[in-house]
Amino acid sequence: MKRSVKRSVKILLIVVVILVAIRIYLPFWVTDYVNKVLDGVPGYSGSIEDVDLHLYRGAYRIHKLKMVKTGEGLPEPFLDIDVIDLSVQWDALFDGRLVGEVSLVDAKANFITSVSNESEAEQTGGEADWTEPIKELMPLEINRFSVHNGKIAFKDYTAEPKVDISLDSLTLNATNLSNVENKEVELPSDVRATATSIGGGRLDMMGKANLLKKIPDLDLEVQFEGVSLPALNDFTQAYAKLDFEKGVFNLYSELAVSDGILTGYVKPVLTDIKLIDFSEDKKKPLEMAWEAVSGLILELFENQPKDQFATKIPMQGDLNNVKSAVWPTIGNIFKNAFIQAFKKKTDDSVSFDDLKKSQDD
Secondary structure, three states: OHHHHHHHHHHHHHHHHHHHHHHHHHHHHHHHHHHHHHHOOOOEEEEOOEEEEEHHHOEEEEEEEEEEEOOOOOOOOOEEEEEEEEEEOHHHHHHOOOEEEEEEEEEEEEEEOOOOOOOOOOEOOOOOOOHHHHHHHOOOEEEEEEEEEEEEEEEEOOOOOOEEEEEEEEEEEEEOOOOOOOOOOOOOEEEEEEEEEHHHOEEEEEEEEEOOOOOOEEEEEEEEEEEEHHHHHHHHHHHHOOOOOEEEEEEEEEEEEEOOEEEEEEEEEEEEEEOOOHHHHOOOHHHHHHHHHHHHHHHHOOEOOOOEEEOOEEEEEEHHHOEEOHHHHHHHHHHHHHHOOOOOOOOOOOOHHHHHHHHHO
16 A cells, blocks of 8 residues: 555656656747747848747747748838747637637838849848748637737838838737628728828827728728928938928828728828928029929918828729829818818718629729
């Protein structure tokens, strides 16, 4: 009897030691596995610093992920994410599905482009299929995705002046990505995002989506308001040779995508615009002349009672070849200036259902 008890105790101790050893070694194994997955992304080199396991909630956390484009010598990584939390979504079990959720904290994405013909160093992320590493790191279907305190930056180091603008304090939530709640609805997922920008701007985006498709179906509404135009001077000077002394930039958009076909519009509304300050621009005669002509055009086609220059740019076509209509865009400049000022809000004129119906007809 005693021998049996001793043997059982020894077996139990051995099992405990093995489990403890596995628990100690597992984070190192997972770290190596994640690094190998990231290094397998074409055109990019990836690494992480550490992994924390939370077995009691079926989760693990990846710390300090960086994805760097190889061979370009660019100064910033494409992705720089402080924490990625991947876990089981327990409440979905009541709907009979084993699915996961992914949450990014302090996530930064740096998009770098080039206007110089001498430099082809660009970083847009379009070269790689990012769904593959996500699938390998999260073996479950992802049903909920969120971003907390994110940042999306656009940079051009070849421009003069250099361009560095960004959306900050980005919060994004996308739910029901796996159609757990309702499989019959064409756009089952709710997508919502907010962010701030330089110049005191605020971005609000909301809509519906079906993200299960290779090319997702979307019905989105975007409002980007209250951006001080002088804060965008590096951008406007680099690409349009315009330097704003004052003004406010607003943008409104509705977009619908069905089976890879897009329809929608972008409506920029600029108010209280002033381009030229002779005390500052008198030493730059060519730039001052261009700004004088541009200022005259803006003044001629400005809605005087509202003190705003605006247009509405229709967009339509295959996502691989989206076209904007030139003449309607010009016509809308006249409409805003001389007929009726565009309202600073979305028009509720784009519908996913209408797009779907037109495709079916």
